Amino acid sequence: MxxxxxxKRDVENILHDFSTFLRQFQGSNGLRCFLDQGKLSLLSAxxxxxxxxxxxxxxRMKVLSQTRVSLMKLSxxxxxxxxxxxxxxxxLDGLLSELHNFKEICENHLEMATETxxxxxxxxxxxxxxxxxxxxxxxLTSSIRTNCCGIQSSSIEQLDKAYLxxxxxxxxxxxAFDVWRRDAEVCESKLLKSRSGSSHDQVRxxxxxxxxxxxxxxxxGDKYHEALQGSMNKxxxxxxxxxxxxxxxxxxxxxxxxxxxxxAMNGFELVASALSSVKNNRSVSRRINLExxxxxxxxxxxxxxxxxxxxxxxxxxxxxTAPSTSPTHEIEYLFSAQLGAGSxxxxxxxxxxxxxxxxxxTDIDDIFK
Numbered sequence: 001m002x003x004x005x006x007x008k009r010d011v012e013n014i015l016h017d018f019s020t021f022l023r024q025f026q027g028s029n030g031l032r033c034f035l036d037q038g039k040l041s042l043l044s045a046x047x048x049x050x051x052x053x054x055x056x057x058x059x060r061m062k063v064l065s066q067t068r069v070s071l072m073k074l075s076x077x078x079x080x081x082x083x084x085x086x087x088x089x090x091x092l093d094g095l096l097s098e099l100h101n102f103k104e105i106c107e108n109h110l111e112m113a114t115e116t117x118x119x120x121x122x123x124x125x126x127x128x129x130x131x132x133x134x135x136x137x138x139x140l141t142s143s144i145r146t147n148c149c150g151i152q153s154s155s156i157e158q159l160d161k162a163y164l165x166x167x168x169x170x171x172x173x174x175x176a177f178d179v180w181r182r183d184a185e186v187c188e189s190k191l192l193k194s195r196s197g198s199s200h201d202q203v204r205x206x207x208x209x210x211x212x213x214x215x216x217x218x219x220x221g222d223k224y225h226e227a228l229q230g231s232m233n234k235x236x237x238x239x240x241x242x243x244x245x246x247x248x249x250x251x252x253x254x255x256x257x258x259x260x261x262x263x264a265m266n267g268f269e270l271v272a273s274a275l276s277s278v279k280n281n282r283s284v285s286r287r288i289n290l291e292x293x294x295x296x297x298x299x300x301x302x303x304x305x306x307x308x309x310x311x312x313x314x315x316x317x318x319x320x321t322a323p324s325t326s327p328t329h330e331i332e333y334l335f336s337a338q339l340g341a342g343s344x345x346x347x348x349x350x351x352x353x354x355x356x357x358x359x360x361x362t363d364i365d366d367i368f369k
């Protein structure tokens with residue numbers, strides 16, 4: 001599409017240049033100017049005459065032509081952006097409509113039920129947002145075509161008119177100046193030849209004719225330079241106007257584009273929220289959420305038990321690795337404790353029993369009685 005538009009613009013530029021060339025010969029003396037310019041061009045091609053030219057003027061006219069081409073390309077880009085946005089939102093409109101159709105076909109079949117009031121409310125809000133987005137896109141494209149493409153078209157028309165006026169005026173004065181200059185050169189050449197072999201009267205006649213031609217040439221040269229100066233002033237003012245209009249159009253374009261995308265982003269967020277609500281109301285979504293919650297709870301329990309295990313293991317290791325008393329020492333300790341206590345409780349003899357026992361085994365004779 002872009003290549004086709006570029007080729008179309010190239011053809012339009014060629015036709016524009018050709019029509020401008022033909023239109024400069026309209027009006028009075030247009031045909032004579034056309035014939036004189038053709039004759040001078042032929043003599044210039046043969047090397048017998050060099051046509052007049054002004055480098056500054058030629059550069060200015062080239063700038064006008066290139067500016068016109070650039071304005072046409074800018075207008076094409078503005079129009080392409082507007083068409084792209086219009087196409088984009090038309091496709092988004094179709095996408096949202098097809099989503100509702102998808103829900104009625106597939107989701108309602110899975111749910112085995114019709115839409116609930118909340119679901120209807122969600123899609124009603126989506127449809128209202130869809131209408132707002134479509135209105136935003138139409139407003140933006142209308143603004144682009146009016147404030148951007150329209151300004152560029154107006155600038156192009158002004159350039160075309162100024163280019164044609166300047167081209168006609170300068171071309172005619174230049175052709176007239178070249179005609180008088182060519183006649184003066186021919187007369188001067190004849191005068192030089194006549195001085196060598198012609199009569200005095202012929203020489204005086206040629207001198208008089210040459211003076212008249214030089215006067216006409218001087219007058220024509222003044223008109224030519226005035227036309228050049230006027231064309232420079234006129235085109236300078238025009239280029240300043242075109243420059244300001246172009247920057248204003250670009251400023252309006254991006255300002256409206258930024259406002260549009262802000263509003264569109266807010267609308268997209270609301271559409272996304274409504275679609276998320278529709279998704280979460282599906283039975284499949286609720287079942288998946290319950291499964292996720294159960295999995296999360298199981299993971300939490302596993303994490304807690306793992307933490308308990310990791311804290312209990314070091315305690316067991318500490319108890320196993322702590323220094324313990326040997327069995328021998330424990331037995332000695334027990335016996336020493338028993339002996340200490342028994343000496344008090346079990347071998348607690350009275351003094352009579354001690355004396356009696358002593359008396360019983362003191363007398364040997366009593367033993368053998």
